[in-house]
Amino acid sequence: MASVSLPIKRSFGETMRRGAWWTYPLFVFLGLSAFVLYSTWAAFQGAHYFYGGGGAHYLSPFYSPEIFGASPHAMFGVKPAWIPDWVPFSPAFLILWAPAGFRFTCYYYRGAYYKAFWADPPSCAVGEPRETYWGERSFPLILQNVHRYFLYLALIFLIFLAHDAWKAFWFDDGFGIGVGTLVLTANVFFLGGYTFSCHSLRHLIGGNCDELSKLPIRHKAYGCVSYLNRRHMIWAWASLFVVGFSDIYVRLCSMGVWTDWRFF
Amino acid sequence: MAKAAFKIWRGSSEGGEFVSYTTEISPGMVVLDAVLQIQGEQAGDLACRWNCKAGKCGSCSAEINGNPKLMCMTRMNTLPTDQPITVEPMKAFPLKKDLVTDVSWNYRVKEKIKKFKPRPPDAPDGTWRMMQEDIDRVQEFRKCIECFLCQDVCHVLRDHHKHEEFIGPRFLVYAAALEMHPLDTENRLRDLKDESNIGLCNITKCCTKVCPEGITITDNAIIPLKERVVGEFYDPITRFLNLFRKK
Ligand code: SF4
Ligand code: SF4
Ligand code: FES
Ligand code: FES
Numbered sequence: 456m457a458s459v460s461l462p463i464k465r466s467f468g469e470t471m472r473r474g475a476w477w478t479y480p481l482f483v484f485l486g487l488s489a490f491v492l493y494s495t496w497a498a499f500q501g502a503h504y505f506y507g508g509g510g511a512h513y514l515s516p517f518y519s520p521e522i523f524g525a526s527p528h529a530m531f532g533v534k535p536a537w538i539p540d541w542v543p544f545s546p547a548f549l550i551l552w553a554p555a556g557f558r559f560t561c562y563y564y565r566g567a568y569y570k571a572f573w574a575d576p577p578s579c580a581v582g583e584p585r586e587t588y589w590g591e592r593s594f595p596l597i598l599q600n601v602h603r604y605f606l607y608l609a610l611i612f613l614i615f616l617a618h619d620a621w622k623a624f625w626f627d628d629g630f631g632i633g634v635g636t637l638v639l640t641a642n643v644f645f646l647g648g649y650t651f652s653c654h655s656l657r658h659l660i661g662g663n664c665d666e667l668s669k670l671p672i673r674h675k676a677y678g679c680v681s682y683l684n685r686r687h688m689i690w691a692w693a694s695l696f697v698v699g700f701s702d703i704y705v706r707l708c709s710m711g712v713w714t715d716w717r718f719f
Numbered sequence: 720m721a722k723a724a725f726k727i728w729r730g731s732s733e734g735g736e737f738v739s740y741t742t743e744i745s746p747g748m749v750v751l752d753a754v755l756q757i758q759g760e761q762a763g764d765l766a767c768r769w770n771c772k773a774g775k776c777g778s779c780s781a782e783i784n785g786n787p788k789l790m791c792m793t794r795m796n797t798l799p800t801d802q803p804i805t806v807e808p809m810k811a812f813p814l815k816k817d818l819v820t821d822v823s824w825n826y827r828v829k830e831k832i833k834k835f836k837p838r839p840p841d842a843p844d845g846t847w848r849m850m851q852e853d854i855d856r857v858q859e860f861r862k863c864i865e866c867f868l869c870q871d872v873c874h875v876l877r878d879h880h881k882h883e884e885f886i887g888p889r890f891l892v893y894a895a896a897l898e899m900h901p902l903d904t905e906n907r908l909r910d911l912k913d914e915s916n917i918g919l920c921n922i923t924k925c926c927t928k929v930c931p932e933g934i935t936i937t938d939n940a941i942i943p944l945k946e947r948v949v950g951e952f953y954d955p956i957t958r959f960l961n962l963f964r965k966k
Contacts, residue, residue, distance in 0.1 A: 461813055590920065674852070
């Protein structure tokens with residue numbers, strides 16, 4: 456491509472934009488930092504991630520699916536003996552990398568955290584701190600292209616979380632609805648909205664085809680995913696909030712701080 | 720009648736400065752009207768490019784209060800007048816004079832993108848048949864008026880000056896319009912990855928925010944193209960499946 460000689464670059468943070476252009480990146484910075492800190496802390500706890508009081512069967516989404524663990528939800532029993540004691544263990548460590556990877560490589564979050572955490576750019580039409588720029592074309596960010604594989608995992612996780620929500624409707628004395636049931640159901644709803652509005656899913660379900668009119672089922676599915684995709688950012692934040700709150704809810708109930716209120 | 724204060728960039732590629740002007744504002748005025756009024760009454764040598772005054776020719780692109788915008792589509796009553804309104808030329812292209820930049824780099828970039836290559840005609844009279852629903856997606860991209868505001872705001876060009884490597888959002892939209900066209904048989908994916916360097920875009924969506932035609936550049940053009948590039952070059956499963964597929 457031809458070269459061009461350009462006006463002098465603006466320095467870091469320099470802009471002619473008026474108003475508080477930094478509010479959005481600041482919100483992203485605080486929102487994501489809070490979530491990462493809380494979820495890491497919660498994953499290290501390895502306790503209070505399920506609630507069985509009042510005959511309930513609630514499992515925190517940070518610990519689902521529970522492959523090995525001490526709760527009645529564990530699929531293969533307690534922590535296996537071959538994991539040495541000095542290795543820090545929590546059932547969350549075995550699975551949390553998958554949803555974390557899904558969000559980390561999500562197209563929406565990428566654009567957002569490149570701005571908020573790396574100032575590349577700090578905001579649109581605002582000067583940058585660094586000269587060098589590699590983008591997503593070379594290592595390490597080229598690895599973001601793995602996103603669709605995390606999508607496949609996220610779809611599987613959604614089945615487990617839906618199963619957890621279903622179990623939250625069944626108490627020891629039969630069918631019932633508690634606040635926890637609603638929380639875990641909302642969690643599946645919002646995570647479903649987030650996962651089904653994914654750009655990679657939109658591509659795989661129909662976006663990769665130029666004559667969708669010949670494939671009516673994929674055409675319909677593409678229409679649905681595209682509809683959700685328009686609000687992918689909203690789904691991303693709503694589901695992040697709800698999944699974090701689900702863990703807090705189960706945790707505080709299990710710790711006896713909150714009482715799970717049962718409707719019937 | 721109300722008055723509004725302006726600071727308009729005056730200068731050339733050698734340097735320049737903001738010069739203050741004040742002019743009368745009447746109802747319904749857009750920034751271009753005010754700039755032309757200043758040109759007519761106070762600064763006859765002020766260089767400014769415009770043509771249609773209807774948001775359709777894409778000539779009057781500038782930065783108003785730091786935001787890339789069409790001067791003819793920015794109404795004066797949408798801008799705060801407590802401070803002078805700044806009007807500057809675009810930052811991603813060489814400056815010619817005052818508000819006029821040399822956007823010819825864009826035309827050179829466009830020439831390098833592989834042209835439309837339709838399949839053989841569907842009917843004996845040399846015409847094709849397509850379904851409207853298949854062409855809807857491309858029609859969004861065809862709204863582009865080549866104002867190059869998206870190129871201006873894109874930090875890959877604006878701040879990192881990667882004009883040699885990156886084609887910018889405008890031409891990713893253009894490539895998407897061709898690549899997703901139901902009749903097109905050309906494959907531009909390798910070029911998009913290696914020549915156009917679509918990987919330099921880090922999906923900040925600044926281009927989408929400034930597009931006066933409301934084209935959803937990042938979500939509808941760039942990300943779908945990135946996904947196609949992933950499918951063709953990075954994803955081992957689709958690469959394997961592609962071995963059995965004809966293009
Ligand atoms: S989304 Fe990509 S092309 Fe658009 S402004 Fe950001 S980096 Fe540039
Ligand atoms: S895509 Fe939008 S902003 Fe970019 S050149 Fe076309 S009309 Fe202008
Ligand atoms: S793009 Fe956000 S989850 Fe896939
Ligand atoms: S003068 Fe034509 S777009 Fe503004």
